[in-house]
Amino acid sequence: MNAHVSPMTATPPPLAEVARRMVPRYTSYPTAPHFSPAVTPSIHAGWLEQVAKRGEAVSLYLHIPFCRSICAYCGCTTKASLRDAPIRAYAAALHREIALVAAHVGRVRVSHLHWGGGTPNILPPDCMAALVDDLASRFSFQLDMEHAVELDPRHVTPDGARQLAALGVNRASLGIQTLDPVVQEAIGRIQPFDVVAASFLALREAGINAVNADLMYGLPHQTLPMIKDTAERMLTLRPDRIAIFGYAHVPWMKPNQKLIDDAALPSSEARLEQASEARAVFEAAGYIEIGIDHFAAPDDPLALARQAGQLRRNFQGYTNDAATTLIGIGASSISRTPQGFAQNAPDTLGWQRAIEAGMLPIVRGKAFEGEDLMRADIIESLLCDFAVDLAAVASRHDTTPEALADAVERLQPLIAAGFVAADGDRIAILRHRHEIARVVASEFDTYLGRGGRHSVAV
Structure with missing residues (x-):
């Protein structure tokens, strides 16, 4: 693999x-x-104990x-709940899982703490405060820890923003x-611009100055002028980071997406x-391009x-998180340790049953x-x-790189196209980087094609 590869060996696509x-x-x-039940609770427990021995900071x-x-x-x-009772019961189970994890990993240092969902700010304020106190008592929060939360702008209030800031939240991502x-x-997500702007204002006035915006393209009935208008109006709020994801239409996996008319999709x-x-x-507004779908202010x-x-x-997308271990807590969460991946039971009841039995709720990995x-x-x-x-x-x-020669050979059509x-x-992606990076990466994926369906690259 030391010779230059000719760009004329295949038909450009x-x-x-x-x-x-x-x-x-x-x-x-x-x-x-490609996860399987071969990774069991006891295997993951052993992995966590190895993390404790390494003594490195982790992400939660x-x-x-x-x-x-x-x-x-x-x-x-996620699932819908109009009542707080199931959410409080879930929070109680989170406390038990936190104790189980801490029993194996010890008082490890934490460099990043991230809340995702679902809608994390659906948690009653006392529940979230108790969970943060529990985490802080069992683990060692670094002074410069990033404490991030994903929020639904329709449920952000000035009081709620102040409560998050009091818990140490220093970055928020608005869907x-x-x-x-x-x-x-x-x-099915009605949120006028005024609601979005009010959520930015509430967070910043509470002292949470790092605010991200998550956007989508490829949504039903979406047009080019609509995308341009959304992007330009978002700039008036000056988010610190902007992510714009392609809508992944996978109704065979997510039944709620059957509500979307295929014919309405771009x-x-x-x-x-x-x-x-x-x-x-x-980019015209001065944001720095980050990978395939993120943008950030120059000083971010x-x-x-x-x-x-x-x-x-990692599972949250692009990050500056250097931790080699990410510990997932909660139903469906995935952990990554230097030994491998381990995923919790995706169904809330199965997850709770395992925790109540005193077991890490791992079902595959x-x-x-x-x-x-x-x-x-x-x-x-x-x-x-x-x-x-x-x-x-x-x-x-x-x-040696010879082990990768087959992947380079499969890239010949893209090389021929000058991409x-x-x-x-x-290997360098020269043209259409954002559009084809996942495709180029897939040529090095030895598991691709052995099960599982995915969304389109763009």
């Missing part, structure tokens, strides 16, 4: 054809469809699988998706145009990590084996930096 390929998002590798993720209503586009593990009323009606070509339009608006830690070559990717870690590094580099030195990565994993360059052992 159209960009739209490449963008229609169904590939994973690669927030993990191996990806979740708490999953809150409740919303007041379910949006039609949603692909998260906005779109500001267009036609699209909001189609996805075409592959329209999705490409929408993503490009939003990108142009954000994510932008600084990118510039320093320290950008990472994947122990790293063979070339898993090497290929994970390659995929992460391609998605973070749009380039990878195969020889350097192979050397770190005590092998990708393979010079010696270096």
